[in-house]
């Protein structure tokens with residue numbers, strides 16, 4: 001087997017090197033062509049035709065070349081990687097009715113001969129590559145463009161190829177579990193999440209390749225690979241829908257900027273461009289910036305952790321509160337308008353006609369957009385009558401007069417009216433900080449009252465940490481995006497007093513379009529760490545672990561915080577072998593304190609706050625809520641005695657499950 005495999009590797013490496021050289025050549029030629037096109041443009045542009053046709057043609061030609069150049073650059077990177085490690089798996093598949101099996105090598109990208117007749121390596125996202133992830137030896141099938149292909153897998157192999165050398169080739173009976181997975185998981189982590197193409201598991205593969213469901217909701221225990229799966233799914237969708245989907249059209253809603261940085265490597269590693277990433281809070285602040293600054297969820301969380309819980313914070317995000325708001329908005333259809341006979345120059349429209357338009361013809365249009373619709377109708381009528389277009393300035397004046405029939409068009413004023421009418425005393429004031437609990441109700445009111453342009457540019461949305469979004473936020477997201485979504489999270493990692501089960505309200509919002517999957521196997525941490533973490537929540541758990549072990553998490557007893565910092569200093573020094581170590585605290589204040597103490601004892605660390613943008617290797621100190629989604633080779637948690645309330649226990653669970661190989665805790 002070894003010689004056969006070595007020979008095939010040699011052949012593939014030769015082909016990859018040839019492709020690489022050709023691509024470098026093409027890149028150079030194309031660059032030269034672009035240069036001469038540029039020269040031609042500057043030498044001749046004064047003589048181009050007056051209508052701009054030649055100018056346009058020139059620009060288009062240059063744009064095409066630029067796109068081609070980007071493509072060549074991507075290809076070059078791909079072939080370069082292939083010269084290092086061209087594939088990682090092989091399946092021999094005997095099609096039904098055939099005698100000899102076809103051999104398929106699976107790698108991070110395609111490698112074909114010049115005419116595309118022979119494929120030396122198949123991209124992991126190709127239909128046939130599904131066989132590698134989904135089946136053991138024996139009967140199998142895959143969906144090809146011409147239909148379902150039945151047959152039998154007669155052989156399956158896994159490889160490790162590094163710097164063009166075959167490190168090992170393994171004949172596997174079983175699915176990709178066991179040795180290679182174990183080895184991948186026991187490696188030290190990094191400051192960026194990495195690609196898992198070589199060891200994608202069957203249940204993960206079914207999520208990555210799901211094309212049937214518009215709204216895919218994945219509940220998965222800590223470390224089950226949700227974020228990894230979501231990003232591989234995007235790579236898969238980009239590969240299969242090249243014509244209709246590009247990376248700029250995919251949006252990831254992430255919990256914070258550090259997380260955005262943490263996930264930024266996977267897609268480029270898979271040969272795709274990076275996607276847009278932002279937090280919903282950032283979006284909301286931008287939308288409400290005309291009213292002033294707003295507090296964010298971390299401000300609110302810190303207040304809760306310091307025992308200063310805003311009384312109605314949770315209620316104002318709930319279904320019941322949305323119902324209150326909806327009822328108020330319905331009443332405003334009468335109370336917020338004063339419909340009268342209308343006249344603008346020669347255009348007249350009696351009150352009854354406007355009322356009929358407002359309450360019958362346009363009843364499906366959001367309230368604040370209705371007068372505009374009526375104005376459009378009147379303008380249309382006038383233009384037909386006079387057989388000429390109305391000036392834009394005139395149109396604006398007419399609309400402005402029409403809009404005067406609203407009592408107010410300002411969402412903040414209406415929201416304040418709602419607060420008063422519903423017996424609440426507080427009011428929001430223009431220019432003053434908006435409390436976090438009012439940010440989304442105000443945005444909901446704004447989006448319900450006025451027409452909201454759907455973000456058609458966004459064609460797929462990924463929502464990570466789904467449990468941290470409230471009912472009202474999902475209702476807003478539904479109004480904002482009309483595209484497929486992948487929604488992932490873990491109810492045990494809720495940043496609130498109660499665990500959020502989004503399944504209590506998502507079916508109501510998305511109906512039959514939604515499909516729910518539960519991932520129960522955890523890959524990140526060792527069995528000892530996961531068992532310890534599960535005990536924190538005192539709940540029956542059906543989580544399965546990969547059979548990987550480490551020392552039992554140890555709780556060191558100390559007399560004071562100073563002694564705790566001393567102990568931690570020693571542990572951090574002993575943990576130098578690790579690439580990432582995290583000191584994970586309950587609050588920012590505690591993180592600041594420990595950072596200072598560690599600094600004093602000569603430990604070099606990064607202190608992360610909610611405004612941090614980057615996550616580095618080495619030692620990081622941060623509150624638990626910023627560590628969400630991240631992972632560290634070793635985790636140290638000070639003051640475990642303070643984790644008592646349900647929220648604090650969930651915080652400790654989050655901290656504990658960030659650890660890959662070692663978890664240490666300290667208690668006074």
Ligand SMILES: Nc1ncnc2c1ncn2[C@@H]1O[C@H](COP(=O)(O)OP(=O)(O)OP(=O)(O)O)[C@@H](O)[C@H]1O
Nearest residue numbers: 196199200201222223224225226227228523524629
């Ligand atoms: N099939 C796999 N092969 C190798 N590693 C995997 C696999 N699945 C997950 N992992 C690893 O497990 C770790 C956890 O993955 P990921 O962060 O995607 O999980 P998660 O479910 O989003 O975690 P959490 O909810 O706890 O933040 C990562 O290091 C990832 O590389």
